[in-house]
Each structure stands twice: as structure tokens, then as C-alpha cells.
Amino acid sequence: MLDEGASKNPSTPGAGFADVVGQGKLKRALSIVAVDDALSGVLVRGEKGTGKSTLARALAGYLPRRRVVADCPFGCPPTDRDRQCPDCRRRACVPVERRPAPFVTLPLGATREALVGSLSVADALDGAASFEPGLLARANRGVLYVDEVNLLDDHLVDVVLDAAAAGRNTVERDGVSRTHPAEFTLVGTMNPEEGDLRPQLRDRFDLAVDVTGLRETADRVAVVDRALGRDGADTGTRADGDSDDAGGDPDPGARIAGARERLADVTLPDAFVRDLVELCRDAGVDGHRADIAAARAARTLAALDGRSRAIEGDVREAASWALPHRLRTDPFEDAADPEELIDDRLGDDRTEGAADGDGSHGDGSDSDESHGDERAPDEDTPEPDAEGGSGDSDA
Template sequence: MSDVRYPFTAVVGMADLRLGLLLNAVSPAVGGVLVRGEKGTAKSTMVRALAGLLPSIATVDGCRFACDPVAADPQCPDGPHAAVAVADRPAHLVELPVGVSEDRIVGSLDLERALAEGVKAYEPGLLARAHRGVLYIDEVNLLQDHLVDLLLDAAAMGRSYVEREGVSVRHAARFLLVGTMNPEEGELRPQLLDRFGLTVEIAATRDAAERAEVVRRRLAYDADPEGFAARFAAEERTLAERIAAARKLLPEVELTDAALRQITAVCAAFEVDGLRADIVMARTAVALAAWAGRTGVLEEDVRKAAQLALPHRRRRNPFDAPGLDEEQLDRTLAEHAEQPEEGPEDDGPGPQGPDGDGPDGGPDGGPGGAPEPEGVPEGSAASEPDGAAAPPPGAGGPRPRESAPVASGEPYRTRLFRVDGTGKGAQGRRSPAETDAGHTIRARRPEGKLARLHLSATLQAAAPHQVARGRDSRSLVLHREDFREQVRRGRESNLVLFVVDASGSMAARQRMTAVKGAVLSLLMDAYQRRDKIGMITFRGAQAELALPPTSSVEVGAARLEQLPTGGRTPLAAGLLRAHEVLRVERMRDPDRRPLLVVVTDGRATGGRDALTQAHRSADLLAAQGLAAVVLDCESGPVRLGLARTLAARLGAPAVTLDELRAEGVASLVRHTRSSDPRKAA
């Protein structure tokens, strides 16, 4: 692969993404940009190309922390810097891998040398390398929450801290923060979304000619990267010069009281939490003015700043898609615009019409800078009758009778279901596990590099040997074999796999509304506990993997809303499909423990042996020691208790819809392998 980056100016379309990145290049105080979009939309290409446009930086020669020779960091671990040699180099683009550890991000401190030798041996991390450059986090939504918190704290404070048992190191860490994510793979928490200054929604163009130009340019780049880059070299230089000029102009831009009133009025009208949105909008509007070569902020700057800074701050629950009501925005701006001294009111579109040029010199799209309409994915027919919705029902044989998808009931807080035992999966909020966070439960010898010192256990291990080691009265003699590290217990996230009966026996409208509301509530609970989710539905003649395991509860909720019902009840097929999905996921992520949630009334149709086959499938799952719960959906005056029989075969509790609510009877999913596997705690 060539080392020549794809030119920033060669990317076709993506005006809002281009503008968001350039505004952060002009003013990193804006707070970074989060790029949300489907796979294959040039998110990573544009971010990597941006680094080539940034001005080179002067650094203290030999400083691992890129200190500025004019204003060196007084706390730099490589300092103090007195008479220094100066070196010029390009701004670094630092990419953060998904599986990165905390030590790799902030750097590692050798505690053994610090305590035994009194030497502060510090190895810089990725934040030190990103100082005065770009920190790029691809798939930021897949990072563990505490790592995202750490990165955003460093970006906000401009400084990184490493604290280990009273030994601390700190250094400057100011960088342009860019995160990209595919919403189908899971969302960030609202608290973390709020920490990104701007957000941009992107999608592949549906225009055939524009798509053809994208492909044409990509093929030309792959065939001759150097020649392709040379074609855009002049445009790249011009853009880099414009960034430098806007940075120079930035301190001269005036944010008038009238513009500030519009900013705060917009934030209040959209009921965003806190005041970070107001500050980000103000900084963005100033950066927009500087980018346009002006020293004053106009209403068009405030409007565009709102379109970039507010959509991701409007989410109230995980099923809400980010967005902004453009009509409400225009009304609020008009109501708080600076009034002319005389003359009639102007009901026109304002200084920037729908076909005007945006602040980046290209088409702004007017209010059309907002993303495509959210909700039902393109090509689906959730609102169409008789099974027209996507995904296809997947029933074989004669076409089953179907009913149109039924809306879900309102979600509610559910009881906690968890997996017994102690796991070691990704940090979350569901089941007990050994994690990097949590309370200390014991000490052990380090298996590798010492990270979390257990001080009292270390002293206890060293104490019996002090006389033999010739200890004097003032110092403690420590050897490597004395060190002990903490073992902490916290909570992990799990894979919650839903197996949902969508057959005719569940098709009563009122009943299915309640069932969907229950599953939606469990999806909400999975989101809050940082779980991955998957969904299998069974109806007709077979089971279908409606949602492969993912972190996106939004997609799960959308698939649930589109779910049609009708046909036979192939319960055995649903359970066997669950067995196969869990087998594959166990190979992909062996540390993530599963929790199976079967939503059914327990009926099985499709032949004389249908119920027997379903029970055998349940026995197969139970033999794996699987934690499960059965959501008993049976209703009516006469109840056969089939769901409870199925639960007994799985070794799981059966919970009715009423008992699912948090205020219902106590229900924790526990699975004890040492006792009766059929017993539900």
C-alpha cells in the first residue's frame, strides 16, 4: 500500500464533513468532530487526508512530547527546556486502535523502578504523540466507555495525567480530536456524545453520476497514487494556506451580543442539557467567520453552527435518532435577530438563501445541511400492510398468513437479569466480573508488567526478608518477587440474545403490543448496561437471524417495530438457531458471556413431534451451562403452562409480562452449575 495519502480536495461531495473538519483545524477549541455514517463513505479517508493540510510545527529537538520552543511545557517529563535546538516536523496523525489499553493511551509508568530505585521511568503514550496534531479514533463507539471518558477529558483539559500509587506524571496533550462511527454497530452514551464539539451525519450519494466520479477517482489513485496526488497538489496548497490564514484571523473575530443572544436562544429553544452546547456554538460561529475571512459573526454562522453542534445533543433516549428541526431553528433565529431601527419586518429567507454558498465556499444546501430523514431505513416498508416490511419473513413452503407489524408498547424499567459466576468480559453494568475498575477483592503476583500495585500485600511479602537483605533503619528493600497487584471486581457487559416468537399464536394485536413493549424495555436495559444484543425470530417454517449480534439497540428497536406476525410456531428451529449463533459468537469473543431471553407462550406447531423437538433443543442449550430467562407470554383464562415447562428444560426462570417490571416480584437470572441445572434461583 502506498504511503501517499488520498488528497483531501479529491474527495467528492461530503460538504458538511469537510466543513466540520476544517473548522476544527482552524480552531481546535471547537472540541473535535464526531462523524456518523454507514460503512464505505470515505470517513477514514477524509480524516487521514486532513493531517496533510495542517501547518508544520516547531518542536524542541529531542523532546518526546513535542514541546513548543517558544512556550515549552514547564511540567514536561523531558524538561526543563532551557537553551534548546529547534526541529520542524509535520503535525502527527495518531490513530487509536479499537483494542487499545489505558497504558497505551496515556503512557506507562514503571512502578517497580519507581518504588525500588526511586526512578520515575515513564514511557509516553499515544496522547503524547498526538500533542499539537490529530488524534483519530476509528469506531469510537466500540471503545470501552472509561477509555472514551479518558480521551475526552484530555481533549477538554489539554493535559494528560498518569497516576500510579502516589507517583504522577503529567504533560500537555492538545490535539484535534476526530471520531468516526457506524451507528449500526452501537451508539455512544449521551454524556459522551455531548463531549464532542460537532457531529456530522454522512451517507453515500444516490446520484449515479457522482458515484461514478467517486469510483473513477479511487481507481485512478490506486493505479498511480503519486500522479493522482500531483493533480490536486495546487488545490491542497491553497486549502492549507486558507487554514493558516483563518487561524491567524481567528483572534480578531468579534462575537457580538446580538449573535450571542441568538446562540443562547437556540440552545434554550432546543432544550439541550447544560451549557456546553452554547460554548461550542459560540466557538464554531467564530471559526466559521474566520474561515469566511470575516471579523464579525453573522446569522448564517449561527445557523450553521447550530446544524453542526446541536443534533447529537437532542437525543433523549437511545432510540431517538439525532436530528434538528430546521423550521424551529429558523423561527428562533428570526425571533432573536437584531431588529432594524425602522422599516417593515422582513419575512424573507435571511442573508443566506437556500441556494447560496456556504461559509466553506461551496454549496451549503441551506437548511439541507441536515441528514437524510431518519427512522425507517431506505427500502423498508414498516408502514405497509401484509408483510411488505423488511427484513423478509423467511418462511418456507406455503406463504403464511401475516398481519401488519404492530406498534410496540411504551418501554419501562425492567428487573435486572444477570449471569451468575465471575466473568472477565468487557467492562459493563450487568454481571460480576474481574475488571480494571471496581473494588479490590484480593492480591496476586503480576502476570506481566505491574499495573495496579497492591501496596499492603507488597509490604507484607517484603517484610520477612528485610534483615536478610541488609535493610537500614530508613529504607525498605524491595525485590521484584515482592510486588503484588490488585484484582478488582466490577461488572461486565454480556451478549443478550433474544429469541422472539412471531407466529400466529402471538399475533393478537393487543398481546403483541405488550410483548414488543417488553422486548423494547429489555433492549433499553441492555443499552444502559453496555451489552451487545442479537435477535432471532421464528415463524412459519423456520427461524431467522433478524439482527446479528451488535451494540446498536437502535437497529434492534427498528427491527422489532418492523416485525410481522403469523404462521406456524417452529419453536425448535428458533432454539437451534440460537445454539448456532452462540457457538459462533463464543469463538469470536470467548470472554463475553451470553444471556438468552426466549419470548414465547411455549407452543410449538409443525408436526406431531414439534413440542418434543423443542424440548430437546432446550436440553441442548441447557447442557452448555447457559444463563437464560423465558418471558412467558401466555394469556387467557385457560393456560397450559408450556412456557414454564420450557423454562424448566432450559434451567431458567419463567417471568410473566407483569413480573418483568422493576416493581414486580424479585427476579435475578442465576445459573448454578454446581447445583441442579434445572433449578431457577
């Protein structure tokens, strides 16, 4: 049986965001990549023992349920032929079912064949190749998670980069090839003390979050209490204001499901778009991925908070995750301070209700026209169940 990495540092059964004290920023970043499939992923950097891997794996319980072709190993969407595998496209009618989005772990010791899949040599010689799907196939329309991603072998990094760029994976052997969809959200955790990440892979993460250990005594006591299973443990009051779950909601799954439904109706004022692109340009980042990632993240943060319009707080938070890991470093110069760059561009000089009437302040609750990057109400849009959560694993 193919090892998907479930045995490596397995998470606590039933673990959720609330099982980790603090780390509200990370919980929030993981939530928004579960809301917006257009965000390519999130990189989590931090010291050992800060809950990075536990929270990343907890995301599996909050992923949405999707409509899929029931007998397709790639979980193709039933109505979107452009995203289907060749076999599904050839069929006039397909069986449909709903299942949770996949969460697949890529172990550091995986082989290339385990990642991309394999073609049977004997069958290939007979002209009827038998394809065994790999991890990329299983992660289609879900999450591909890599713990200690900075230690991943270069030959596997190349495969992941190719699949992430193309949205498809091709396997070739003895003149026979097989192509299938491979669209996934990439989640990686790493300890910077153990080595850096290849720039090409680092740039593929739309967002990056840095986490540190808790400093307040009450918080550290709460961590010990939870580890020991002590009842009535006081979680303390954290200096950074982080709550024990994403946004203080006891049901992150329901919150994510609701945000997915309203995302297409969230608007990002033009003034904020200009601020973001000028911020990224002045910071000297390559290309336009930072601009696009920050804009998408700002809209998604608004949707997560139940607003139809992004506000300045969303833009600042999104920029703080989309920009820092892309800043250029010069060994002969001090590294730029991301917070200073953001403050310079998104300072407090903006007045309430900008002159152009873009509504860039306030609670953002007023309705507006949908942003051009709309999500079609297809099989990726959740249908809340009786409990309202998106992580229900029932068939």
C-alpha cells in the first residue's frame, strides 16, 4: 500500500484549531486558503514545537465537501469538462457523489513514482497501459501537505512545481503517456533553522506566516494543561489577542463554508488595489504574484468575517502574508522591514470615506457589485449540511 505519510507525526485524532493555544494568525491563514481555491497555498515558518504541523493537519477537518465523478480516481468535477480527465470527458453521463476535499501528505522520503503515479510496463507493451495514481492524483481539488518542505528533495520539488504551474500531471513510460488533472492547494511547514527554501518553490506559496512560541505564562500553562488532558484548563489571555480558534468561532468549518458562499460577492475597492500594486512594486518583488495574492487574500478575509467589502484591515493583513517571503535579500544590505513598507503605503493618512467614494473604510457591510474573479456556483460551492459545517466526512 502506498504510504501517504499519515504515519509521520500523526495528528491527534479529532484535532481541531481549538486544540492549539494561540496561533490565531496561522489559523486564519489556513482558513482563507480553504475558502478561496484560487490561492495557491500557504507556507508556515517557525521554530519547533509551535503547533505548525498540528494546525496544518487540522485543516483536513474543515475542507469543503465537493461534487465529484463517483468512479473517477481523480475526483473530477461532474460539470466542468475543462477540468476533467480524458476518461470523464469521453463519457456522456457520469455518476455523481459528494465527498470531502482530499488532504494528502507528501512524505520527504517519497519516490518520484509515488508522487506522479506509475504505468504498468507489461500492460504498456500490450498497448493497454494500466495507470496507478500517485499522490498528485489523490490531491486533485484538495490539499497537498509537506512537512519540513525545505528538506524536500530537489527532484520532487521540480515535480510539484511543474504540476502546480500546469494544473496537470503527465506520466510517460515506454512511449505511453497518461495525463490527469492535478489542481491542489500547497501547504508547507518548515523550521528556518534547518535550511532555506528554493526561491522557485517559495514564490509558489501565495501566503507565508511566521509563528513563534507563546511568551505569556498563562498561555504556556494552558499548553501544558491541554497536553496533560487536565479538565477546566484556563487558556489565559494572550498578549497578541489570538483566540483559541479562527476568529473566535467555535465551528471554523461552518465559518469557512459560509465564506465560500459569499466570496464571489465581496468587492475590493479600487483604491486598495492601487495601494497593493504600488506596495509590491516599490518593494521590488518579482512579477505580479504578490499583487494578485494580496488582493485575493483581502477579499477572502472579508468573506471570512462576513463582510461584502474588503476594508483596510483586510488589505494590511493580506499584504503582511503575501509580501515578506518574496522580498529580495542582499548580503551587503540590511533586509527591508515588511511592516515599514506596509505602513508607508497603507498609513493612517487615509480619511474616512475616500473622495472617490470607494468605501474603503467602515465595516464593509454594504453590498456592491461582484469582483471580476467570481467563483461559479458549481460543484466546488459547499452545500451546508444540517450542522452547518463544511468538514463533514459522511459519504
